[in-house]
Amino acid sequence: MRLNERLEKLRKDKGLSQEEVSNYLGVSRRTISKWEKGTSNPDLNNIVKLGELYNVSMDYILKGNGKEEVDINTENSEVKVEKKTKSKTWLMVLIIIFLFLLLAALIILMVNWYPREFMKVFN
Structure with a gap:
């Protein structure tokens, strides 16, 4: 043709x-x-x-050769998937950092709170 x-x-x-x-x-x-x-x-x-x-x-x-139909949205879909993956990764990193900071704060509170309580018991 x-x-x-x-x-x-x-x-x-x-x-x-x-x-x-x-x-x-x-x-x-x-x-x-x-x-x-x-x-x-x-x-x-x-x-x-x-x-x-x-x-x-x-x-x-x-x-007249090659793939007749072209999927224009394929590239856009790949970009969206990549963005979602990056977003999920950052969300997981932020959650881990938050949990680490929460754990550190609890440890600091326990170390500072309980020695004072023990001192009251022994006095």
Whole structure:
């Protein structure tokens, strides 16, 4: 399948008109028609935008091979998971520090409190 055929197929598969695609890209409807007839080709910026619009890779648009559907949210999901992991790690560190400080405070209170009580008993 040639580039012009792929562009037309992708547009029709999404149920879009040439006018809708042209509005999205900021070009004329006639330009879209020329691309789909094969009399001209989109520039790199428009190929990137077409990939985003049709949710396919630039490689698929240009060559027709590669993974057709691109999961744009995969990277965002990985970043969210990484942030959650870091947040949980920091939360655990803070809880451990808090417990350590609480234990230290209790030990200090016991050392200072009980010797005085023992002195009262023996006097």
